[in-house]
Amino acid sequence: MLATYADMRQRALDELRIAASLAREMTNTGIERRLAEAIERLESNRFYLVVLGHFKRGKTTLINALLGEKLLPTAVVPLTSIITMIRYGPEIRANVFFSNKKNREIPVDELPLFITELENPNNVKNVEYVEIALPSSCLADGVVLVDTPGVGSLYRHNTEVAYNFLPSADAAIFVLTVDPPLSEAEGEYLKEIREYVPKIFFTLNKVDYLNDKDREKALAFSQEAVEVSLGKNGIELYPLSAKLALEAKLTGNLEALGRSGLPQLERDLSEFLTAGRGKIALTTAVRRGKQATSELKGLLELERKAVEMPVKELQDKIAAFEEQLTRILDEKADALYILQGEMGRVIKIVEEDLEVFKASQIPLLREKISAFAKDKRDLSAKALAKGIETFVVETLTYTFNA
Numbered sequence: 001m002l003a004t005y006a007d008m009r010q011r012a013l014d015e016l017r018i019a020a021s022l023a024r025e026m027t028n029t030g031i032e033r034r035l036a037e038a039i040e041r042l043e044s045n046r047f048y049l050v051v052l053g054h055f056k057r058g059k060t061t062l063i064n065a066l067l068g069e070k071l072l073p074t075a076v077v078p079l080t081s082i083i084t085m086i087r088y089g090p091e092i093r094a095n096v097f098f099s100n101k102k103n104r105e106i107p108v109d110e111l112p113l114f115i116t117e118l119e120n121p122n123n124v125k126n127v128e129y130v131e132i133a134l135p136s137s138c139l140a141d142g143v144v145l146v147d148t149p150g151v152g153s154l155y156r157h158n159t160e161v162a163y164n165f166l167p168s169a170d171a172a173i174f175v176l177t178v179d180p181p182l183s184e185a186e187g188e189y190l191k192e193i194r195e196y197v198p199k200i201f202f203t204l205n206k207v208d209y210l211n212d213k214d215r216e217k218a219l220a221f222s223q224e225a226v227e228v229s230l231g232k233n234g235i236e237l238y239p240l241s242a243k244l245a246l247e248a249k250l251t252g253n254l255e256a257l258g259r260s261g262l263p264q265l266e267r268d269l270s271e272f273l274t275a276g277r278g279k280i281a282l283t284t285a286v287r288r289g290k291q292a293t294s295e296l297k298g299l300l301e302l303e304r305k306a307v308e309m310p311v312k313e314l315q316d317k318i319a320a321f322e323e324q325l326t327r328i329l330d331e332k333a334d335a336l337y338i339l340q341g342e343m344g345r346v347i348k349i350v351e352e353d354l355e356v357f358k359a360s361q362i363p364l365l366r367e368k369i370s371a372f373a374k375d376k377r378d379l380s381a382k383a384l385a386k387g388i389e390t391f392v393v394e395t396l397t398y399t400f401n402a
């Protein structure tokens with residue numbers, strides 16, 4: 001007789017608990033914590049759907065579009081810097097969890113103070129993650145939507161935060177864009193993600209930049225590029241305009257929503273979350289359990305060998321190990337020194353480029369604003385100020401993207 005999902009889940013939980021008690025006996029708190037987390041995830045039925053990709057591809061905009069509201073801050077510069085989890089709750093609430101294990105509830109409009117590179121540079125506020133509760137139907141049944149910092153920008157700590165979260169992901173939406181098309185670095189990131197995440201949805205965002213013909217070309221190109229990295233195994237790429245989808249949901253424009261490509265992605269996500277998710281939750285729990293037990297086995301093996309080894313041999317090994325460690329630390333210090341010099345150089349180039357950009361754009365922008373104000377002189381002062389603000393943001397975004 002086929003075992004039911006509930007039976008298999010119970011068996012996985014039993015095995016994970018045995019492994020956790022072994023880790024406790026061996027006083028290995030790291031492995032014990034990972035196993036406890038795997039048990040908790042399987043028991044609580046939570047499912048982490050994580051949005052991943054390089055910086056500025058539109059990950060946060062996509063999350064806002066899925067939720068149908070401008071919940072999280074987005075920008076034309078690398079922005080999200082902290083893991084932000086959005087789960088179901090009867091009323092909207094935001095909680096900041098700090099590295100010292102303390103947490104604090106904050107008003108939702110203060111989110112940018114904690115989760116953006118702009119207002120929490122280099123994570124000076126020591127935030128570990130932020131959790132938002134929201135009464136949204138797309139978070140039903142324990143689904144947790146997770147926004148991650150973009151990788152590959154100058155802010156290396158953002159890349160690190162995103163990579164560190166990979167082992168916790170149950171499924172991912174990987175966001176690519178038509179501008180620029182898939183880079184080699186994105187291909188490498190994808191391979192890494194594949195190691196950890198059993199199910200990935202691929203989206204090609206910002207298709208609103210292209211006409212139908214170019215859109216087909218961009219899709220075919222990106223599809224092939226993804227297949228070069230991951231091999232041909234039924235990869236489907238969803239063309240998307242997250243920006244259009246969000247605007248369409250906010251204004252209730254169904255025709256524009258259809259054109260944005262989001263409904264197709266939502267349909268498939270929802271089907272997967274009802275049908276495929278149980279299998280993935282089990283596979284992930286089993287994978288975590290196997291990884292932990294194989295590490296425990298390795299450690300036990302090491303302990304056994306150490307017990308069997310004559311004292312002299314052991315002392316020699318320790319001395320050789322310490323020597324090797326000193327060498328590695330020296331090499332690390334050298335590498336850091338070189339890297340810092342290299343980063344300083346790159347930052348200088350970017351700053352110079354930005355100065356040139358500013359110098360060339362400010363006079364143009366002034367002219368454009370004058371022309372815009374002239375054109376809209378019939379508006380009230382307040383409406384004109386608001387119009388100019390939107391106009392400046394859009395013009396700068398467009399120029400900066402170009």
Ligand SMILES: Nc1nc2c(ncn2[C@@H]2O[C@H](COP(=O)(O)OP(=O)(O)OP(=O)(O)O)[C@@H](O)[C@H]2O)c(=O)[nH]1
Pocket residue numbers: 053054055056057058059060061062073074075076077078079080081148149150151205206207208209240241242243244397
């Ligand atoms: N034209 C167009 N612009 C988009 C689309 N989606 C996002 N954008 C814009 O792209 C910029 C970056 O969007 P974000 O959602 O902040 O991107 P992100 O990937 O979360 O960026 P990081 O958090 O820095 O990694 C913003 O200016 C968005 O308005 C889209 O579908 N079309």
Ligand SMILES: [Mg+2]
Pocket residue numbers: 059060061074079080147148149150
């Ligand atoms: Mg973001």
